[in-house]
Amino acid sequence: MSHRLGIDVGGTNTDVVLLNSDNEVVAKTKVAVTTDIVTGIRTAVAQVLDSSGINPAQITHAMLGTTQVTNAIIERSELNDVAIIRLGAPATRAVKPLAGWPEDLRERYAKYSWIVGGGHEFDGREIAPLDEEELQSIAHCVKGNVGAVAVTGVFSPVNTSHEERAARIFREVLGEDIPISLSYQLGSVGLLERENATVLNAAVSNVAKRATLSFQQALVDLDVYADLYLAQNDGTLMSVDYALLYPILTIACGPTNSMRGAAHLTGMANAVVVDVGGTSTDVGVLVNGFPRESFVAVDVGGVRTNFRMPDLYSLGLGGGSLVIEKGDDVTVGPKSVGYRIVQEGRAFGGSTTTFTDVVVALNKAKVGTHEVDVPHELADTAYKMAIQKVAEAVDRMKTSAKPVPLVLVGGGSVLLPNEFEGVSEVHRPENFDVANAIGAAIAQVSGRVDRIFAMDKKSRDEVLEEAKSIAFAEAIRAGADASTMEVVEVEEVPIAYLPGNAVRIKVTVAGTLASYHAESRVNSPDVRADANADY
Amino acid sequence: MRITEQDLEELSIGAAILGTGGGGDPLIGKLMAQQAIAEYGPVELISVDDLKEDDVVFPVAMMGAPTVFLEKVPAGQEGYAAVKRMERHLGKKVTALCPIECGGMNSMIPFVVAARMGVPVVDADGMGRAFPELQMETFGVLGVPGTPACIADEWGDVVLFETIDNMRLESYARAVTIQMGGYSHLVDYPMNGKQVRDTSVRGTISMGIEIGRAVLAAQRDLRDPVQAVLEATRHSIYGHGIQVFAGKVIDVSRRTTDGFAVGRAQLQGLDEYSGQTMVIDFQNENLIAVVDGHVVASVPDLITLMDPETGIAVTNERVRYGQRMVVIGIPTPEIMRSKAMLNVWGPQQFNLDIPFIPLEEAYPAFYQHVGVPPEKEFRLSAARAR
Numbered sequence: 001m002s003h004r005l006g007i008d009v010g011g012t013n014t015d016v017v018l019l020n021s022d023n024e025v026v027a028k029t030k031v032a033v034t035t036d037i038v039t040g041i042r043t044a045v046a047q048v049l050d051s052s053g054i055n056p057a058q059i060t061h062a063m064l065g066t067t068q069v070t071n072a073i074i075e076r077s078e079l080n081d082v083a084i085i086r087l088g089a090p091a092t093r094a095v096k097p098l099a100g101w102p103e104d105l106r107e108r109y110a111k112y113s114w115i116v117g118g119g120h121e122f123d124g125r126e127i128a129p130l131d132e133e134e135l136q137s138i139a140h141c142v143k144g145n146v147g148a149v150a151v152t153g154v155f156s157p158v159n160t161s162h163e164e165r166a167a168r169i170f171r172e173v174l175g176e177d178i179p180i181s182l183s184y185q186l187g188s189v190g191l192l193e194r195e196n197a198t199v200l201n202a203a204v205s206n207v208a209k210r211a212t213l214s215f216q217q218a219l220v221d222l223d224v225y226a227d228l229y230l231a232q233n234d235g236t237l238m239s240v241d242y243a244l245l246y247p248i249l250t251i252a253c254g255p256t257n258s259m260r261g262a263a264h265l266t267g268m269a270n271a272v273v274v275d276v277g278g279t280s281t282d283v284g285v286l287v288n289g290f291p292r293e294s295f296v297a298v299d300v301g302g303v304r305t306n307f308r309m310p311d312l313y314s315l316g317l318g319g320g321s322l323v324i325e326k327g328d329d330v331t332v333g334p335k336s337v338g339y340r341i342v343q344e345g346r347a348f349g350g351s352t353t354t355f356t357d358v359v360v361a362l363n364k365a366k367v368g369t370h371e372v373d374v375p376h377e378l379a380d381t382a383y384k385m386a387i388q389k390v391a392e393a394v395d396r397m398k399t400s401a402k403p404v405p406l407v408l409v410g411g412g413s414v415l416l417p418n419e420f421e422g423v424s425e426v427h428r429p430e431n432f433d434v435a436n437a438i439g440a441a442i443a444q445v446s447g448r449v450d451r452i453f454a455m456d457k458k459s460r461d462e463v464l465e466e467a468k469s470i471a472f473a474e475a476i477r478a479g480a481d482a483s484t485m486e487v488v489e490v491e492e493v494p495i496a497y498l499p500g501n502a503v504r505i506k507v508t509v510a511g512t513l514a515s516y517h518a519e520s521r522v523n524s525p526d527v528r529a530d531a532n533a534d535y
Numbered sequence: 536m537r538i539t540e541q542d543l544e545e546l547s548i549g550a551a552i553l554g555t556g557g558g559g560d561p562l563i564g565k566l567m568a569q570q571a572i573a574e575y576g577p578v579e580l581i582s583v584d585d586l587k588e589d590d591v592v593f594p595v596a597m598m599g600a601p602t603v604f605l606e607k608v609p610a611g612q613e614g615y616a617a618v619k620r621m622e623r624h625l626g627k628k629v630t631a632l633c634p635i636e637c638g639g640m641n642s643m644i645p646f647v648v649a650a651r652m653g654v655p656v657v658d659a660d661g662m663g664r665a666f667p668e669l670q671m672e673t674f675g676v677l678g679v680p681g682t683p684a685c686i687a688d689e690w691g692d693v694v695l696f697e698t699i700d701n702m703r704l705e706s707y708a709r710a711v712t713i714q715m716g717g718y719s720h721l722v723d724y725p726m727n728g729k730q731v732r733d734t735s736v737r738g739t740i741s742m743g744i745e746i747g748r749a750v751l752a753a754q755r756d757l758r759d760p761v762q763a764v765l766e767a768t769r770h771s772i773y774g775h776g777i778q779v780f781a782g783k784v785i786d787v788s789r790r791t792t793d794g795f796a797v798g799r800a801q802l803q804g805l806d807e808y809s810g811q812t813m814v815i816d817f818q819n820e821n822l823i824a825v826v827d828g829h830v831v832a833s834v835p836d837l838i839t840l841m842d843p844e845t846g847i848a849v850t851n852e853r854v855r856y857g858q859r860m861v862v863i864g865i866p867t868p869e870i871m872r873s874k875a876m877l878n879v880w881g882p883q884q885f886n887l888d889i890p891f892i893p894l895e896e897a898y899p900a901f902y903q904h905v906g907v908p909p910e911k912e913f914r915l916s917a918a919r920a921r
Contacts, residue, residue, distance in 0.1 A: 088607065088608070089610075090610050090689050090690060091607050091608065091609065091610050091689040091716075092607065092608040092609070092610065093608075093610045093611050094566075094567040094570060094571075094608055094609040094610055094611030094647065095563065095566040095567055095570055095608050096570065099566045099569075099570065100566060119607070121607070121716040121717065122600075122602075122603050122606070122607070122716065122717050125716075127607065127689075127716070154606060154607050154608075155606055155607065189602060189605065189606050190605045190606060191605065191606045191607070191608055192563070192566075192605075192608065296853065395783075395857055396857035396858065396859075397857060398856060398857055399855070399856050399857075400786075400856060401785055401786075401856075
């Protein structure tokens with residue numbers, strides 16, 4: 001029987017689960033995150049192999065959710081130099097690339113930045129012909145000086161041709177080894193945010209490469225020779241090859257894995273998910289089994305971006321949140337003892353009052369090893385305040401006043417009650433504490449398109465078909481089995497003030513991993529050829 | 536007053552509040568103006584009183600689809616090209632620029648051109664807020680012709696308009712704008728110093744800066760930013776802003792009609808407004824606010840939804856279920872409320888079958904208490920008489 005590993009490296013713990021081919025949890029573990037990340041993974045995987053007695057050869061797939069890329073951006077470590085190319089002159093020169101970036105990053109990246117003739121209008125017309133000569137000379141100029149190239153063309157979500165042609169020119173001069181990030185693959189309309197996402201993506205390409213290699217090595221060390229996938233922001237997986245091209249799409253996979261895990265564990269496709277950790281609580285929404293996407297710009301390491309991110313409301317409240325009494329005022333969080341709760345929390349024999357201690361003192365949950373003595377009034381006030389915050393967060397995330405089901409996951413979720421206002425039912429699934437690792441392991445692969453289409457020359461059906469076929473091709477490229485793919489979401493938004501019935505169309509499709517679902521077919525030449533044909 | 540990059544940061548916050556739910560995101564405009572000032576140096580903001588009779592003042596702005604200029608960022612010299620063409624047409628050198636609207640994106644555009652030309656920007660505009668169309672400017676209502684007008688694109692193509700009325704200017708300019716790729720840069724209502732003095736809404740840019748500054752200071756000192764905004768309006772020609780509601784968004788509906796974003800937001804009251812419901816109708820900008828069937832604020836008075844924690848204005852396209860909001864009203868300057876003006880932008884002009892009710896009359900007790908600018912005194916006596 002084949003097995004899969006789901007691995008989620010969070011801020012505090014590395015969670016690992018081992019699933020059999022019926023998606024049942026065979027073994028699970030949590031170990032502290034190590035500085036080098038990989039050691040913790042190796043320890044945790046060794047533990048689940050040990051406790052399950054599964055032969056490593058039976059593990060066919062390993063799915064990883066990692067914060068490596070996020071950390072690299074926040075800590076500014078291991079980022080590589082990037083050639084930043086914008087296709088849009090003579091337009092777009094009023095705001096140069098890197099505007100609004102934090103000073104340190106702007107200084108570093110300003111060196112190799114150009115605005116070149118090219119780009120398109122909203123209706124697909126060229127602003128100017130692509131200046132291929134200048135692109136050639138830029139390519140020669142950056143050769144040997146940068147680790148990656150980021151190309152952003154005006155209205156590339158409408159017409160991808162200039163970005164693709166620019167990529168070919170750079171490829172010819174720079175060779176096969178330099179990653180080239182194209183903006184239309186990453187973000188939607190909104191030039192500066194999309195360009196920012198593309199530059200960040202290019203800047204972390206080395207981090208992604210090293211992280212992936214060391215993950216592979218950690219598994220090989222344990223005789224696990226599995227196909228490796230990375231979890232991405234929308235709750236689906238991408239193959240390693242794809243992840244190396246678009247590593248920034250892994251940046252918010254933690255909360256989305258939890259949500260996908262919650263969906264799998266409860267069988268619920270539409271629900272609010274509350275994921276409670278040691279320091280924070282994330283509230284998200286499942287729509288048709290997938291995390292709802294955020295439609296506002298999101299800051300990553302101080303840079304405003306618009307690539308797909310989950311719509312989350314985060315609270316500085318978790319099991320380790322400090323309860324502080326100041327005169328008549330009581331606060332819970334955002335300061336937290338985090339993973340030190342097992343030494344410092346009262347329920348574990350320590351002397352710090354945390355949110356966990358308040359819940360234990362009120363006899364609402366059994367956690368820890370020690371009796372907890374907190375004055376009843378203080379505990380009651382603190383508890384009510386914390387629950388009120390969670391209830392408000394849940395309410396904010398709902399799209400209507402109708403009561404919705406709620407799923408509680410994460411280690412700290414035992415602290416929350418069984419009833420919330422505006423909530424129809426509360427679900428506490430088994431294995432809730434490793435929902436994130438399970439979410440990674442059961443994840444599907446997806447493909448999507450988010451572009452503006454003009455509807456004046458084509459019928460609505462033709463345009464929708466075109467959009468769907470692009471999304472299907474993307475999913476196959478990400479590793480989906482074509483026979484299992486389904487349309488998960490279709491959204492049409494008419495664009496104000498524009499003629500030609502311009503409509504922004506978003507289509508998401510998802511399917512099972514080709515290599516998992518039909519192992520025998522993966523290596524068959526016709527399927528491979530199919531997948532490649534869509535590049 | 537010399538306008539620096541930091542002032543523009545503050546103006547972008549204030550201009551979003553004066554944008555009353557529309558006006559376009561000031562972000563791109565702010566970045567354009569900041570780049571221009573970094574390149575050419577700071578811009579002088581002058582008061583209407585500093586203008587001489589024969590000064591040559593051009594309003595400059597962008598027109599078109601916000602979705603487009605968020606993607607096809609301008610080249611930076613479009614406004615300059617339009618101004619130069621207008622100078623050639625009139626045979627006069629421009630001595631100052633001014634905004635057509637102080638709300639949203641267009642509060643920024645004059646600074647982009649002024650930095651490059653080394654001319655000042657006049658602290659006044661033609662709306663005192665944001666409105667969707669070109670004929671909705673005090674300049675036009677008070678008799679200044681909209682044309683000659685010029686619009687330009689990123690290539691330096693310029694089209695010059697001479698129209699028999701301002702409605703035609705609006706429709707022809709919009710048609711050419713589409714051909715230019717969805718937006719254009721515009722110079723219209725060229726005026727002399729006296730005309731600006733007679734027809735503009737005064738002090739609006741400095742008030743935008745002051746509001747933004749108040750928000751940032753309140754955020755820094757952990758004070759209530761909404762209160763800070765209301766206080767910042769006190770000594771302007773607008774008069775004291777007032778909180779008219781606080782609640783939770785329970786429903787939003789929107790549709791696109793003839794290029795306008797039309798819709799309605801419903802809020803359920805919280806705290807002191809508990810048990811009450813507010814309905815806000817908008818057409819790009821917020822038009823009326825109604826509590827339990829009673830109109831509490833109406834266009835052209837300003838109605839803005841704000842995040843109570845940050846004091847940042849929330850535009851209509853961003854409003855969604857579950858958000859906590861404070862709704863504020865700011866009385867529009869008296870010049871915006873004459874019968875002629877209300878015939879252009881009163882509630883009926885937006886197909887709302889209600890009379891305009893000034894905030895001072897909707898909240899007489901509050902305004903008796905905080906007072907009003909001298910030219911609005913008669914509003915209080917009117918309220919007292921009732």
